[in-house]
Amino acid sequence: MKLSVNIAGVELKNPVMTASGTFGSGMEYAEMADLNRLGAIVTKGVANVAWEGNPTPRVAEVYGGMLNAIGLQNPGVDVFMERDLKFLEAYDTKVIVNVCGHTVEEYCEVVEKLNDTKVSMYEINVSCPNVKAGALAFGQDAGVLEATTKAIKAVAKKPVIMKLSPNVTSIKDMALAAEAGGADAISLINTLIGMKIDINRKKFVLANRTGGFSGPAVKPVAVRMVYEASHAVKIPVIGMGGISNAEDALEFILAGATAVSVGTANFTDPEASMKVIDGIEAYMVKYGTEDIRSLIGAVS
Amino acid sequence: MKRKTEALIKEHKEISEGIFSLVLETELAKEACPGQFAGVYPKDGSRILMRPISICDADESSLRMVYRVAGGGTKEISGYKSGETVEILGMLGNGYDLEALKGKRVLSLGGGIGIPPMLYLAKALKMAGIENTAVLGYADNKTFLKEEFEEQCGTYVASMDGSAGTKGTVLDAIKENGLEAEVICACGPMPMLKAVKEYAQEKGMEAYISLEERMACGVGACLGCVTKTVKKDEHTHVNNTRICVEGPVFDAKEVCI
Numbered sequence: 001m002k003l004s005v006n007i008a009g010v011e012l013k014n015p016v017m018t019a020s021g022t023f024g025s026g027m028e029y030a031e032m033a034d035l036n037r038l039g040a041i042v043t044k045g046v047a048n049v050a051w052e053g054n055p056t057p058r059v060a061e062v063y064g065g066m067l068n069a070i071g072l073q074n075p076g077v078d079v080f081m082e083r084d085l086k087f088l089e090a091y092d093t094k095v096i097v098n099v100c101g102h103t104v105e106e107y108c109e110v111v112e113k114l115n116d117t118k119v120s121m122y123e124i125n126v127s128c129p130n131v132k133a134g135a136l137a138f139g140q141d142a143g144v145l146e147a148t149t150k151a152i153k154a155v156a157k158k159p160v161i162m163k164l165s166p167n168v169t170s171i172k173d174m175a176l177a178a179e180a181g182g183a184d185a186i187s188l189i190n191t192l193i194g195m196k197i198d199i200n201r202k203k204f205v206l207a208n209r210t211g212g213f214s215g216p217a218v219k220p221v222a223v224r225m226v227y228e229a230s231h232a233v234k235i236p237v238i239g240m241g242g243i244s245n246a247e248d249a250l251e252f253i254l255a256g257a258t259a260v261s262v263g264t265a266n267f268t269d270p271e272a273s274m275k276v277i278d279g280i281e282a283y284m285v286k287y288g289t290e291d292i293r294s295l296i297g298a299v300s
Numbered sequence: 301m302k303r304k305t306e307a308l309i310k311e312h313k314e315i316s317e318g319i320f321s322l323v324l325e326t327e328l329a330k331e332a333c334p335g336q337f338a339g340v341y342p343k344d345g346s347r348i349l350m351r352p353i354s355i356c357d358a359d360e361s362s363l364r365m366v367y368r369v370a371g372g373g374t375k376e377i378s379g380y381k382s383g384e385t386v387e388i389l390g391m392l393g394n395g396y397d398l399e400a401l402k403g404k405r406v407l408s409l410g411g412g413i414g415i416p417p418m419l420y421l422a423k424a425l426k427m428a429g430i431e432n433t434a435v436l437g438y439a440d441n442k443t444f445l446k447e448e449f450e451e452q453c454g455t456y457v458a459s460m461d462g463s464a465g466t467k468g469t470v471l472d473a474i475k476e477n478g479l480e481a482e483v484i485c486a487c488g489p490m491p492m493l494k495a496v497k498e499y500a501q502e503k504g505m506e507a508y509i510s511l512e513e514r515m516a517c518g519v520g521a522c523l524g525c526v527t528k529t530v531k532k533d534e535h536t537h538v539n540n541t542r543i544c545v546e547g548p549v550f551d552a553k554e555v556c557i
Binding site for chain 2: 029044076264265
């Protein structure tokens, strides 16, 4: 039985990753979950310098999910390389670094610094809904997305995954733009923009007013978008959005995802990703599936 | 070692209006220390995040948590019966540094649902032979846990409506009773902690305060529950720190609240 998949020449031992922002750099979960089992760890967003993030409250639970407006707080790429990346080198898993920035130059600066490290791929965060300048601005206009992808590809020595926002009119157009810009893969969905109001205080629950909506409730939107995007482009698609068990993950794979990411479910269960891997294996045994790749886009 | 584990409910009862005492049988208990907390997961799948609840007491095999029903999640949890199991994530947070308190007189202040963790601290201080006086701030005369504090240490009460002890806050009770100490340990609502920080500064006392914030992961990954810090934090490299890992107990001088 073969679980490995290949994304832009990078061989993953299985198609299960952790979604950016929900697993730290793996360090925070290492005592609770076996990182060696993961196909890849996608780190929390890293910028050229340290970012303070947004005021609190930054998180709120909503029905079937949560809102977050962390604001991409991170220690900056230098600290990340010195500490987090060194830590991850001890594990037998691929490392994908999520890269964030306010400008194209900032994205490129991070990528250039990581070019000569053991990082396997970059995931470019052009879809964070919680940062005012930049971020989402790069991911909501097809022309800008294509140009941003081109600029990053011009300096990147490793495969580039563009992480797409669901907060667009046509996900197909955005997927095509990333592909036209030279992206090696795309990942989706980032969070949907949401809001929660405390009716007793008549106040926004999040200090940022809006936040990214994630969790089990967003899954049908994500599956549909992964289906549309993967049928529009030839590059591999990494699917995510509300995956909390193997059944969820398999929906994404059947919709057309080559790999999947477990996100918010890590908060519900630190071993959620490992259980997804186990469940995919059990499914393959049940249906006599020899190679996971035969399931990719197999929905009809 | 932090982990998610299943715990057996040994006892669960309402000890005051909307305040519940939950006793869990779990091997995590022996790793607990005062000031720490654990996450209790609701069973309803529409609620995906654990509820962080402070530890009110612990022995070799059981954890006691006293919590207030504040929303749908804690309302659901309050319905769990003894004999049922519940999933918890623990032990979380740093807790009080008892070594730093040795040889000093401690005033431990609890306000509202910040009272329960101070009981565990009171027991630990007594065991360590550290002099401690508790001052408990309530809204009214529903003085939950008061008798249990009296078994551990000198105990004073304040109530906002004046129906029990000193009328006003824990600081009013300290002043009225002329209480003195070298160190304050406090847990309670933000206005109380701000006042405590100011009071300690005025009096030149050390103060360790336990902070609360909405959190998702509880283990330092999501960066949801941060508080502003005076100095650059060693982990985050910005002026804020994670309440769930570096806290919830902080030296009041080091956090901007």
